[in-house]
Amino acid sequence: MDERARTPWQALARGRYLRSAWPWRAAGYLAGSALTGIPVLLVLVLLTAAGATLSLVLVGLPLLALLGLVGVPAAAVERRRLRLVDHAPAGTPHRTPAEPGLLAWARLRYREQATWRELAHAVLHGFLLWWIDLVAVVTLLGLPLLLLTTPLQLALADDGEVKVVKLLPVTSYPVALAVAAAGAVLLPALLYPLGALAGARAALTRALLAPRGRELHGLLAEVTRSRARLVDAFEAERRRIERDLHDGAQQRLVALTMTLGLARLDAPAGPLADRLATAHDEAGKVLAELRELIHGIHPQVLTDYGLTGALADIAERSAVPVTADLCSDLPRLPESVEAAAYFGVCEALANIGRHSGAARACVTARHTGAALLIEVTDDGRGGADPAAGSGLTGLADRIAVLDGTLTITSPPGGPTALSLEIPCPVTSSPTPRP
Structure with missing residues (x-):
């Protein structure tokens, strides 16, 4: 043959x-x-x-x-x-x-x-x-x-x-x-x-x-669906880890900090009291770091108040003054979409604080009925380069997993505009999650 x-x-x-x-x-x-x-x-x-x-x-x-x-x-x-x-x-x-x-x-x-x-x-x-x-x-x-x-x-x-x-x-x-x-x-x-x-x-x-064309189309559709399932599973695992840390390790650290504080008050002045004070302070620092870690895994404000409240919270805590123009009737979206948008804005504002030299920034968010649109702008020096290790590459990958797009306009001298678009059709206003 x-x-x-x-x-x-x-x-x-x-x-x-x-x-x-x-x-x-x-x-x-x-x-x-x-x-x-x-x-x-x-x-x-x-x-x-x-x-x-x-x-x-x-x-x-x-x-x-x-x-x-x-x-x-x-x-x-x-x-x-x-x-x-x-x-x-x-x-x-x-x-x-x-x-x-x-x-x-x-x-x-x-x-x-x-x-x-x-x-x-x-x-x-x-x-x-x-x-x-x-x-x-x-x-x-x-x-x-x-x-x-x-x-x-x-x-x-x-x-x-x-x-x-x-x-x-x-x-x-x-x-x-x-x-x-x-x-x-x-x-x-x-x-x-x-x-x-x-x-x-x-x-x-x-x-x-x-047919080869239809076969490839079917495989692509299956890959898209499996990727969406992986994203949902990843978000569920993040929530589980956050819940375990919050209900387990954090509660034990709180109890340890309180026990050390009481022992510090009861101990007579001397070397033992100084060591208890040092241990109490270290336990407090560990507790603060653990809370920051839990907040980074899945912020509680995102679960309680939705994307609008979470973005407002980010704007208030930003090192650079931020003007937040947020849609007041933004519906509750899938957890994977809300998490990607939240961490995307976090990364964008962190980059503004570290690299842009901006005096002010602005965050806008709205839902068109078919997609979530978020834009972060600043009046800094511009020249943002995703290949320079600023975290923008990872942000683009996070958005791409949800079939979203990341667009960056940053000419030298500024201003810089970062736009996120994540498809997430909403046919009705879902009931807010508790």
Whole structure:
């Protein structure tokens, strides 16, 4: 077999077709079409007849509904058969259901275009294509083989005469050998159209059952959904860590600080009191650092008051005076979106305080109904470069995970404008989370 060729058409164009296994692979592919076409035809006819007959008593309606899924298993078999004559991978165009169970699987399948393309292929294959494939194999391969066996047929004939293809009478071995020679010449000649037909059938099957563009689109959609699930899982894990630290380690540190404070008050003046005072101060510092860590993992103000209150809190605590122009009726958004927006503004204001030399900054936030738009501007020196390690690259990655975009305009001399846009359609105002 020509290892460079991936389809019969490529093998035909490269001149080594007859010396490869492609002719026999093509013949096997076309001959095997009947093995799948006949069962598909029977299932289609039986389900249609039974469903139409029993639909008057409503029993046939599930059968008619099941008819729409006949193409799914048939297409899976055809995609596997496609490997005989097409080495390119033929993956399934179907998506994975978001929920387990047969009902979720069926609901998704009925909504996919791939299911109806597969049903169309099943109908076409069951009623027409396998007939064409079988006739082609019998004609293009059976005819020369029949001619090649003419001497054997003559030897087995009782009356000393055989009619080749029911037309040409042969009564002598020289004529039989001549007919066999014609068959030997005709066989390699007819293998070329056989390979071309197999290539055409494979191309039709791939176009209907495994289109490359739709397959890539489906994979991209699945990657997008899995990325969203990972973001949600990451946010849930952040919340769990924050809750564990708040309810566990922080409470123990608070109790330790109070115990050290009481011991410090009760201890007489001297070295012991000084050591208790030092330990009390260190415990207070550790508690303050732990609170800052918990706030960095998931700020409580974001949970309690939403994005509007959290952004207002950031503006009040900023090292640079900030004017906050926030939409008062900003709805509660998914936790991953609110967290990304909150930490994005935190990073932007931190960069302004460290690098810009700005006297003032401004934060605006609004929701358009389809996306959250946030803009952070300052009157600093400008020249912000995401590649300079300012944290803007990480911020862009955080926003990109949610299919959002980060735009930075920062000419030398300023001003600098940083814009965040995160898609998050909101059809109704959700109930605020506690």
